Amino acid sequence: MTQAVLEALARVHDPELHAPVTTLGFVASCRVEEGRAEVRLRLPTYFCAPNFAFLMVADAYEAVAAVPGVREVRVVLEDHFAAEAINAGVAARAGFVDTFAGYAADELDQLRTDFLRKAVLAGTDLVCRPLLAAGRRPEQLVALDLGDLPPDPELLRLRARRRELGLPADDAAPLLVDVLTGQRVEPAAAALHLRRARLTQVGVEANTSMCRGMLQHRYATKEDA
Amino acid sequence: MYQKDGESYFVVDSHMHYWDASPGNWVKGQEQYAKGWIECFHAYSSLGPPETHWPLEKFQKYTEEDLMRDLFEVGHVDKAIFQSTYLNDWYTEGFNTLERNGALAEKHPDRFIVNGRWDPRDGEAGLEQLAADAERWKLKGVKLYTAEWKGDSRGWKLTDPGAYRYLEKCQELGIRNLHLHKGPTIWPLDKDGFDVTDVDHAATDFPELNFIVEHVGLPRIEDFCFMATQEPNVYAGLSVVIGGLMHARPRFFAKVMGELLFWVGEDKMTFGSDYGIWEPKWQIEGFVDWSYPDSDQYADYPPLGVEGKKKILGLNAAKLYDIEVPEQCRIAAEPAKRESAVGVEN
Numbered sequence: 001m002t003q004a005v006l007e008a009l010a011r012v013h014d015p016e017l018h019a020p021v022t023t024l025g026f027v028a029s030c031r032v033e034e035g036r037a038e039v040r041l042r043l044p045t046y047f048c049a050p051n052f053a054f055l056m057v058a059d060a061y062e063a064v065a066a067v068p069g070v071r072e073v074r075v076v077l078e079d080h081f082a083a084e085a086i087n088a089g090v091a092a093r094a095g096f097v098d099t100f101a102g103y104a105a106d107e108l109d110q111l112r113t114d115f116l117r118k119a120v121l122a123g124t125d126l127v128c129r130p131l132l133a134a135g136r137r138p139e140q141l142v143a144l145d146l147g148d149l150p151p152d153p154e155l156l157r158l159r160a161r162r163r164e165l166g167l168p169a170d171d172a173a174p175l176l177v178d179v180l181t182g183q184r185v186e187p188a189a190a191a192l193h194l195r196r197a198r199l200t201q202v203g204v205e206a207n208t209s210m211c212r213g214m215l216q217h218r219y220a221t222k223e224d225a
Numbered sequence: 226m227y228q229k230d231g232e233s234y235f236v237v238d239s240h241m242h243y244w245d246a247s248p249g250n251w252v253k254g255q256e257q258y259a260k261g262w263i264e265c266f267h268a269y270s271s272l273g274p275p276e277t278h279w280p281l282e283k284f285q286k287y288t289e290e291d292l293m294r295d296l297f298e299v300g301h302v303d304k305a306i307f308q309s310t311y312l313n314d315w316y317t318e319g320f321n322t323l324e325r326n327g328a329l330a331e332k333h334p335d336r337f338i339v340n341g342r343w344d345p346r347d348g349e350a351g352l353e354q355l356a357a358d359a360e361r362w363k364l365k366g367v368k369l370y371t372a373e374w375k376g377d378s379r380g381w382k383l384t385d386p387g388a389y390r391y392l393e394k395c396q397e398l399g400i401r402n403l404h405l406h407k408g409p410t411i412w413p414l415d416k417d418g419f420d421v422t423d424v425d426h427a428a429t430d431f432p433e434l435n436f437i438v439e440h441v442g443l444p445r446i447e448d449f450c451f452m453a454t455q456e457p458n459v460y461a462g463l464s465v466v467i468g469g470l471m472h473a474r475p476r477f478f479a480k481v482m483g484e485l486l487f488w489v490g491e492d493k494m495t496f497g498s499d500y501g502i503w504e505p506k507w508q509i510e511g512f513v514d515w516s517y518p519d520s521d522q523y524a525d526y527p528p529l530g531v532e533g534k535k536k537i538l539g540l541n542a543a544k545l546y547d548i549e550v551p552e553q554c555r556i557a558a559e560p561a562k563r564e565s566a567v568g569v570e571n
Binding site for chain 2 (some may be wrong): 044049081103104202216218
């Protein structure tokens with residue numbers, strides 16, 4: 001069953017880095033005994049943003065609890081300034097506002113949505129860059145629909161992110177959409193849209209590489225990318 | 226000054242520190258935060274070349290001799306700007322205060338510029354302190370750390386009601402350069418602490434002030450670039466970019482540089498070593514030697530030549546802080562200084 005729990009954790013993403021906590025090295029340990037699962041999470045620094053940390057711990061809790069046969073879940077964030085509050089809050093399924101009483105005005109839905117939009121933009125860059133490298137011009141890409149592209153892992157990921165955000169993701173959906181409205185990008189705005197998409201992806205890559213480096217220093221982990 | 230291939234680079238290290246984060250300076254009951262903060266910095270330092278890593282004990286508190294050698298004797302730096310950061314909730318005497326930095330600056334007046342700080346949560350008393358600091362230290366800039374904890378508060382924004390009074394005060398006192406450092410915590414905690422929207426508003430409302438966003442807004446480089454491209458008085462402080470990426474992740478460094486050059490431009494980027502996290506020597510030498518990797522991936526990024534590197538390493542900051550640049554380090558494109566044009570003595 002440990003394998004099933006790990007697979008569930010692989011579906012928990014760092015909301016900023018848009019990557020699974022398992023490949024980022026954030027899962028310190030995972031043990032399942034007689035239906036009792038204990039997962040320990042760790043982050044690159046003591047001061048990683050508490051809101052994103054909370055999301056990962058809460059998502060991990062939900063994901064593991066949904067694994068058939070798991071009767072009891074314990075998710076523990078280690079070595080973090082807000083670990084105590086987060087661990088207790090998630091265990092009590094208290095929500096963010098109650099967990100950080102006095103410090104938070106709202107739940108984290110808006111934050112999650114904002115970063116999902118970034119994920120869609122970044123994913124758009126990953127899908128479009130090979131097309132541009134092959135000689136297509138930005139204004140040509142606005143005429144394409146998702147169904148016009150050969151299915152590859154990046155396209156599947158982009159579709160999943162768009163679906164999660166409530167943006168059109170079927171074959172007839174435009175390749176380039178405004179991440180707020182879901183409308184097809186106008187030809188005149190295509191170049192800037194793609195520039196922005198690339199900028200967003202570069203940001204994700206830079207952050208991921210820093211986080212990996214910091215985690216490596218902190219826990220003497222091995223490089224895997 | 227750094228010389229390479231017949232070119233002379235005037236170097237202004239516009240973001241560096243002289244901190245005391247040793248256990249003796251930790252506030253009782255807050256030790257875990259003081260320890261966590263400096264260990265987080267120490268992890269960043271691991272992204273530099275191995276031969277420049279320091280053991281934690283030295284990293285917590287380095288000496289004046291270390292600093293003077295690493296910056297000026299071997300580090301090629303001509304002028305360094307202290308960015309005072311207090312963190313008084315965690316460090317008894319502060320992390321690196323104006324007084325601590327200023328004492329060093331007074332010993333070496335030709336080497337340092339000292340920046341102050343303010344915090345809108347200090348209210349009326351803080352405004353008075355700022356005026357006193359400005360007079361005592363002839364402040365031209367301040368460092369603002371928006372995620373600093375203060376009692377129950379977890380940070381602030383430039384758009385908070387009290388902050389605009391301080392921005393007005395800066396204008397009145399001639400403190401033109403504001404170095405922004407965003408952090409993970411800000412009230413309320415459900416908002417993104419690294420969000421730079423408040424800088425956007427303040428930069429529009431205070432066009433005479435310069436907003437240097439340190440660490441180029443990392444981890445929100447995309448938000449920062451998109452904002453900076455629209456605001457003529459927003460600058461990209463390269464601290465962490467060169468130190469954290471150039472050695473450890475050269476390909477990502479090239480992409481980040483490419484984006485910055487495209488969105489922000491070489492006239493609005495300033496070098497900062499972030500000493501003691503990283504020593505300036507390898508950063509400056511590596512940056513002067515740097516070019517894009519030979520790949521189509523970087524083909525449509527703006528090029529960066531010798532002039533651009535001179536601007537980024539020192540000339541841009543020299544303009545912001547009215548620092549005299551030796552004749553041999555100037556570039557032709559740079560307009561003649563007003564006083565030299567009319568032949569007036571300083």
